Amino acid sequence: MxxxxxxxxxxxxxxxxxxxxxxxxxxxxxxxxxxxxxxxxxxxxxxxxxxxxxxxxxxxxxxxxxxxxxxxxDANQAIYEWNYQKQLLYLKMNEQADLSYNEKEETIFSDDFLMERPLLKxxxxxxxxxxxxxxxxxxxxxxxxxxxxxxxxxxxxxxxxxxxxxxxxxxxxxxxxxxxxxxxxxxxxxxxxxIDYPTFEKELEIVQMKLPEINEKLATQICHFMEEVRQLKLEKLPGIAETIDWATALSSMHIDHLEKEIVESTLGVILKDWQDIRDAQMSLSELLDKVGVTSKMG
Amino acid sequence: MKTKNLIQRQTNLPAHVIQFCRFLRDNNFVIGIGEECDLLEVFTHFIPASFGEQKDLYKSILVKNRKQFVLFDELYQQYWTELSRAEDSKTKDKEEKKLQPQKSADQKNTLQVLKKWLHGGHVDEEKEISTYSAFEAISNKDFTTFLTGEQKELLEIIKIISQRLANKYSRRYIRSKSKKQIDLKKTIRQSLRKDAEINQFFFKEQQKRKVNLVLICDVSKSMELYSQFLIEFMYSFQQAVHQLRTFVFSTRLVSLSNVLKDGDYEKVLNNLSDQVPYWSGGTRIGESLQQFNERYASRMLNKDSIVIIMSDGWDTGDLDVLENAMKSIHKKSDRVIWLNPLAGNPEYKPSTKGMEICLPYIDVFTSAHNLESLKSVVKHLKQKKYKPKFS
The missing domain is CATH 3.40.50.300 (P-loop containing nucleotide triphosphate hydrolases)
Structure with a gap:
């Protein structure tokens, strides 16, 4: 067993x-x-x-x-399709050949003339x-x-x-x-x-696995921030794909922690709707407070 | 949560699996013999290492949609709690006497309220902002004095409206006799029979597909003036379009499709009182539409759906909730049509806060308070006849 x-x-x-x-x-x-x-x-x-x-x-x-x-x-794109051009060509080339109708039909509707689409394939x-x-x-x-x-x-x-x-x-x-x-x-x-949005722990594990070189503090802040963003009433909530994109972008800029200005200028990486970006900007300070990021004054 | 069948301790695996499946069926899970066989087959090859793993196993096979996915954990826990309490399968538990739901006085009151709503709700008629003059021709007569004999004409107009709305062009093609577009594949295919000589062309055209229609009507106090028309409108619409989904709301939403499908109008009126406990109540459009989004929208709305809302837009609920609900409906459906009885008044402006919030999410905003205005709805839909969204 x-x-x-x-x-x-x-x-x-x-x-x-x-x-x-x-x-x-x-x-x-x-x-x-x-x-x-x-x-x-x-x-x-x-x-x-x-x-x-x-x-x-x-x-x-x-x-x-x-x-x-x-x-x-439709079925032609998903299952199979006959290669009409090839069938036509075959018939034209064999116009003079001494083949019966049935023989021709058997030939042109055979595997040689069948184009397999994903399901059949x-x-x-x-x-x-x-x-x-x-x-x-x-x-x-x-x-x-x-x-x-x-x-x-x-x-x-x-x-x-x-x-x-x-x-x-x-x-x-x-x-x-x-x-x-x-x-x-x-x-x-x-x-x-x-499959739902991941927990903080799982998301952090994913980010660290996909980007082993990322600063630990940055990864933690990113995942906390994403967790908070998903609590907002947005048109389209960001998924793991967006988290990884954002982490990659920030990591490539050699950033080791989140700051309000950086988050504001890179919101477009995680939010794909104008209204969502606006809503997130409105509550950005509150979001960052929850994550434990304080904005620089002056 | 229901447990129609008593949960008893089972001594063998098949009996246990079947009992659990029956328990889930009692809670609206659709489980067939196939699923039971799959479970038994898996158990003969696989021993779950923990309680959690066993739960995941059952869940993977028995759950078929998100609602069940969310509900499953709770039911599973409940099942095992019940089971641990259960005696041996040979000992019968005392059956709990089911309390017969008594027809409450509330229900009788509901009928009275509906009757009043239908026939006696004209007390404040003068206070209402509406409508066209009562001295105009029949076609301009307000539906508050609408005669049953005119129901036939209403049905005819609604049939025309539903025909206008019922079809939409699909990206799928079908054979056609009209010589608009050559079906090259079929033409070549047919020519193969004649030694690849093309001597006849075949044609195709875009298929028309059925559109899902959803009707949501306001039956709150402020709509009392149009009660007669509203009921007849809903009834006629449901009779004309069988697949229509009809809902009413005042402070919360109720589905009425099944009630309105009955061919007997009198019977429908009687059943309506049982189904809707709050005719002429307050108005919470936002909360009601949000309820629609949570319970029904995922199943009913897609890009082939048209949502028709009939309301005067007077809302006493949370405006943010209303905006979010309208935004969601607008996004998920093909078109939102708002029929406002007050719009029959030439001086009417949609200036209430509720209506102002809704306007950006409405594709067609028009009046519907009498036959004449319904005819104009038809004209409007004719102008906006569907065209494919691609070239």
Whole structure:
């Protein structure tokens, strides 16, 4: 019987790729791999949802196949498409050849003329791949139905040639920022994980791992500041990605502690909305007091 | 939190897993046999090292959305607390007698208030700022004296409005008979059958997609004057657009879609009194809209949604809350239409603080207090007919 080592193994695998996880993340990944089910990850933007797929592909030493979703995405871009130009060319070149209609049809609707798109590509690979279906909430609801056959039976039906069964089952990660609610049918086929903004300790650990050269005091102040900023009623709260960007920027300027003027001039790195910047500026002194930063007078 | 099924100490793993799943089902988790099988399969290969790890395991498999994700920890804790108290599964616990919810006097009062709101709320009519002259033609008659016979015409106008709003162009293409845009893929595909000779063109056009409509109506004291019209408006709108989601509010929000779907108008009126306990109450638009955002917006609002708010904008609540709620609705939806009955008065200016705060987040602001004004809403929507947001 498999012991709980597997959870620690996954944590270590992720840590080797500089991704600091927790028990819930490790457990979800372990179960998704064990049950061969897709893992649906939801959470605010910039908390590391997509990153999980990237680090898992590195950790498993396999390819990452990514499908970036958007409104209007259809089967031709997600599953497969026939290479019409090539088919046309073939027919023109073989106009004089003594081939029957059926022979021509069989040839032009064969694998040579089939362009595999991410979903088909992921199941036709000889070895298991990591398939990232990113921001599925941006695609329209009709698109979700394309997934259902793939996610439940690991096969894709192509009308011209029949059903293609998976040669290997990919490790599927589906991410969503909750722009719209996903269908129950899709949810039921997935395991679910919610990733929230990190705790102060976890965020500090992440910053120090990503930027080993950063001054400890600066890293602590940055993480405290971010924790306080997230308490404000902002349009778009900054995620871990913004924390790392800010820490990188300040570190590259050889700054070893926060000052009001520096924070004010670099707010654009963590806040991406004009109104948010204005609101943060208004309560900057209060924020910095909480973090323990005093502004220089005069 | 509910525990319809008694929690008993179980002696084997499958019974225990099933009992826990039933407990979650009682608390509105959608758990099928598939999830139960997954759990049992995992337990045969994996031994959780701690209480926390076991919780994570259950959580990963049984939780399907954020609401459940947040609720799960509390339920899990409750389940184990109950279980530790439980006797052996063979010993039956005394069933708690469920107290029958008695029909309170409040409910009767509610019916009276609704009746008053519908039929007797004209006492302060003269004090209201509205509206067009009562001596004008039928089409200009205020809905406070609206006759049931005119309900048909109202329904027709609402049908036109809903048709105007119901569709939006998608980025998806469908086959078309109109010769606007050549479908190159299909044209080539068809030509393959004829030795790659293109002798017929096929065409495509952008697909129209259904728009989600959300109607939020103010039923506070200040709207009493328009009560008859408001109820008929909501009822007719729900009848015309089945997928419409209707809410009413005064100091808090209540969903009425299911009540208004009933074909019998009299029955609807009776049911309304049970559902809304505060007709003619105070007005807290901000708090009510915030409630909508917290409970429903994530499911109902997206870029295909149109939110129609019918209110006079008199708000006694926190204006910051109102602004944040409007901002959020405006951001999440495609369009916000505000129908203000007071706007029927030519001298009306949206100068109340609540209305001023809301205006930047409103795409269409117009009056809706009688048939004539509703017709102008139709014209307005015709001018603003949807065009794709891309070239």
């Amino acid at each position: 498999e012991k709980n080592k597997s959870i620690n193994n996954i944590k270590n695998l992720l840590l080797e790729q500089s991704y600091i996880s927790d028990d819930a993340i490790a457990m979800s990944i372990h179960l998704a791999m064990f049950l061969k089910k897709p893992l649906l990850i939801e959470g605010p933007a910039g908390v590391g949802k997509t990153e999980i797929a990237k680090v898992m592909s590195k950790a498993l030493n396999t390819n990452l196949i990514r499908l970036q979703c958007y409104e209007g995405l 992921s199941i036709m690979a000889e070895e298991s791949q990591v398939l990232l279906i990113d921001e599925i909430d941006r695609a329209d609801e009709e698109f979700e139905s394309f997934f259902l056959e793939l996610l439940s039976d690991w096969q894709i039906t192509i009308p011209e040639v029949g059903t293609r069964k998976a040669k290997s089952i990919p490790f599927v990660i589906v991410t969503s920022n909750r722009v719209r609610e996903l269908s129950e049918a899709l949810r039921r086929r997935c395991l679910y994980l919610w």
